[in-house]
Amino acid sequence: MNTTTTGPVSAPIPTVRRLPQYLPVLEEQAGAGKTSISCTYLGQKLSLEPTQVRKDLEAIGAIGRAKVGYSVEELIGGIRDFLGWNNTSEAFLAGVGNLGTALLGYGKFTEQGLTIVAAFDSDPARVGKNVHRRPILSIEKLPSLARRMHVSIGIITVPATEAQGVANRMVEGGIRAIWNFAPAALTVADDVIVENASFSISLALLTRRLAQRSRRTSK
Amino acid sequence: MNTTTTGPVSAPIPTVRRLPQYLPVLEEQAGAGKTSISCTYLGQKLSLEPTQVRKDLEAIGAIGRAKVGYSVEELIGGIRDFLGWNNTSEAFLAGVGNLGTALLGYGKFTEQGLTIVAAFDSDPARVGKNVHRRPILSIEKLPSLARRMHVSIGIITVPATEAQGVANRMVEGGIRAIWNFAPAALTVADDVIVENASFSISLALLTRRLAQRSRRTSK
DNA sequence: TAGATTGTTAATCGATTAACAATC
DNA sequence: TAGATTGTTAATCGATTAACAATC
Numbered sequence: 001m002n003t004t005t006t007g008p009v010s011a012p013i014p015t016v017r018r019l020p021q022y023l024p025v026l027e028e029q030a031g032a033g034k035t036s037i038s039c040t041y042l043g044q045k046l047s048l049e050p051t052q053v054r055k056d057l058e059a060i061g062a063i064g065r066a067k068v069g070y071s072v073e074e075l076i077g078g079i080r081d082f083l084g085w086n087n088t089s090e091a092f093l094a095g096v097g098n099l100g101t102a103l104l105g106y107g108k109f110t111e112q113g114l115t116i117v118a119a120f121d122s123d124p125a126r127v128g129k130n131v132h133r134r135p136i137l138s139i140e141k142l143p144s145l146a147r148r149m150h151v152s153i154g155i156i157t158v159p160a161t162e163a164q165g166v167a168n169r170m171v172e173g174g175i176r177a178i179w180n181f182a183p184a185a186l187t188v189a190d191d192v193i194v195e196n197a198s199f200s201i202s203l204a205l206l207t208r209r210l211a212q213r214s215r216r217t218s219k
Numbered sequence: 220m221n222t223t224t225t226g227p228v229s230a231p232i233p234t235v236r237r238l239p240q241y242l243p244v245l246e247e248q249a250g251a252g253k254t255s256i257s258c259t260y261l262g263q264k265l266s267l268e269p270t271q272v273r274k275d276l277e278a279i280g281a282i283g284r285a286k287v288g289y290s291v292e293e294l295i296g297g298i299r300d301f302l303g304w305n306n307t308s309e310a311f312l313a314g315v316g317n318l319g320t321a322l323l324g325y326g327k328f329t330e331q332g333l334t335i336v337a338a339f340d341s342d343p344a345r346v347g348k349n350v351h352r353r354p355i356l357s358i359e360k361l362p363s364l365a366r367r368m369h370v371s372i373g374i375i376t377v378p379a380t381e382a383q384g385v386a387n388r389m390v391e392g393g394i395r396a397i398w399n400f401a402p403a404a405l406t407v408a409d410d411v412i413v414e415n416a417s418f419s420i421s422l423a424l425l426t427r428r429l430a431q432r433s434r435r436t437s438k
Numbered sequence: 439t440a441g442a443t444t445g446t447t448a449a450t451c452g453a454t455t456a457a458c459a460a461t462c
Numbered sequence: 463t464a465g466a467t468t469g470t471t472a473a474t475c476g477a478t479t480a481a482c483a484a485t486c
Contacts, residue, residue: 012453016427020419024379024403038467045404051455054468066461066468083423084430102321103418108402112422152429160243177429179422183327184243185264193432195425197418199322200239203331203398204302206414208235210371210396211303213412231477257443270479273444285444285485444485455474461467 011059011082018056019079021046026079030072038069085113090151092175094166095158096121096136099181103157104132116155118145122162139169146173153177160184167194230278230301237275238298240265245298249291257288304332309370311394313339313385314377315355318400322376323351335374337364341381358388365392372396379403386413 025045029037039053046053057070060082064070080086088110093100096119103109104116119131120139127138137145146154154170156163156178163182170178177193180186183200244264248256258272265272276289279301283289299305307329312319315338322328323335338350339358346357356364365373373389375382375397382401389397396412399405402419 010431011427013424014453016424017420020402020417020423021404021415023419040467045406049455050467052453054470055454058469064468067466068462069467082427082430084426087430089426089429098321098324102317105317106418108419109422112419113426114422153425176432177425179425183239185240187264193425193428195421195428196240197421198239199325199416200242200327200331201236202414202416203328203333204235204239205232206372206396206398206412207303207308207332208230208301209412209414210308211301211306212229213395233477259443268479269443271477273446274478277445283444286442287486288443442486444483446481446483448479448481450477450479452477453475455472457472458470460469462465 015056015059016083018046018048019060019083022053022056023076023079026072026076030076035072036065036069037072037075039064041069083113085111088113088115089153090115090117090149091153091155091179092116092118092120092142092146092151092170092173093134093155093157094120094139094142094170095156095162095182096123096126096131097157097159100155100157101131103155103181104134114153117149117151122158139166142166142169143173146170146175151175153179155179155181156186157181234275234278235302237265237267238279238302241272241275242295242298245291245295249295254291255284255288256291256294258283260288302332304330307332307334308372309334309336309368310372310374310398311335311337311339311361311365311370311389311392312353312374312376313358313361313389314375314381314401315340315342315345315350316376316378319374319376320350322374322400323353333372336368336370341377358385361385361388362392365389365394370394372398375399375401375405377401 022042039050043050043053060078062070062075062078091114093116104119119134119136120142121136122139126136129136154175156166158166160182163184164186167178167186167188171188171192180194180196181198183198186194188194241261244261258269262269262272279297281289281294281297310333312335323338338353338355339361340355341358345355348355373394375385377385379401382403383405386397386405386407390407390411399413399415400417402417405413407413
């Protein structure tokens with residue numbers, strides 16, 4: 001049985017955004033002993049149309065059974081495969097402030113294919129210490145060590161003013177994907193992936209909706 | 220001069236997502252003494268088409284001058300107004316773990332219209348202490364205090380298993396918008412805004428792109 | 439002036455939703 | 463069986479991109 005099919009090469013970005021959100025619902029159902037689940041139910045939980053859920057599941061190559069639904073376990077495995085969460089990638093984190101420390105202590109990343117193997121900082125007072133069982137090294141050492149260890153992901157949690165410099169060092173070290181938590185527009189080579197995860201993006205969506213509503217209701 | 224125009228009531232969600240990302244570029248330009256900026260330049264910085272930038276700026280009601288561009292200061296003000304960042308909203312944070320502590324220590328929220336006034340936790344060992352100059356109170360007190368203080372935003376940084384219970388308490392306290400960092404699909408009343416900011420969404424976008432590329436290159 | 443840039447309309451592209459037959 | 467649900471095609475909707483006149 002071929003469980004390592006390539007699957008569809010591309011999926012809509014909104015689909016990729018929704019896929020991880022199905023997982024908690026699926027895991028809850030699995031925990032409750034349920035073996036199958038319908039698009040109607042999943043849609044209800046995430047406030048989505050059943051048809052949209054079906055399209056999303058089609059994108060990961062899932063196959064359901066009429067009247068029954070989809071296998072909960074197959075969906076969990078299928079989504080995780082699709083997102084690459086069943087293969088571990090090693091990451092370096094730069095910037096051991098509040099947020100960097102929180103990410104180093106976040107327990108879920110191992111289930112999501114991400115292992116932060118070392119942290120880096122420019123502050124000599126921090127270098128040499130350990131945070132959540134990972135060593136803090138000098139930022140200077142990042143490029144050579146990244147290259148030697150074939151680290152593929154760089155996480156940026158430094159202040160915005162230092163983000164570009166850190167990104168440069170990461171690219172210099174052969175890092176192919178940057179998870180950028182700094183509110184800064186990074187300039188990198190075309191073949192380097194940058195995913196901006198700054199709080200401001202998410203907060204903007206929240207405050208905008210709030211501002212819009214209070215404007216309506218105050219009329 | 221009327222500077223408090225209502226502006227367009229609705230904008231595409233992708234636009235709202237991009238708007239906060241223009242700000243660091245604009246602030247950098249302002250810091251360098253530049254008074255005007257073009258869509259071409261902004262687009263280059265964020266890897267967007269100039270036309271798309273123009274559409275985004277049109278959404279906030281910005282007006283530029285041919286050959287010159289847009290006023291940097293006006294754009295900064297316009298974006299912040301549009302996002303509601305010029306009016307402060309008070310927030311309660313529930314869950315003083317690694318992430319909750321990091322958010323309490325995050326300095327940028329004040330510039331983004333967000334003030335976290337108190338933190339809540341269910342762990343008696345934490346209750347009574349202060350974190351980043353905010354008191355940690357018992358989660359039991361959240362509903363009544365939220366109602367009394369007219370707090371409009373709730374930030375959830377508890378484990379996924381407790382997220383729904385905390386959301387219920389927030390809604391009970393009259394909170395109208397929830398910024399949810401827990402990987403959990405919350406069920407709330409229709410008129411409550413939920414913005415999911417769990418790391419998994421952003422990480423999925425990163426790892427998916429990485430998995431897709433390594434699949435291509437390994438062919 | 440020439441040409442860079444805005445503002446705006448139209449065309450294209452892509453995602454969501456609707457419709458409906460197949461099926462378990 | 464009846465009806466809930468999938469799978470799939472078509473229709474709709476909305477966002478992006480292209481085109482181009484206006485203009486400073």
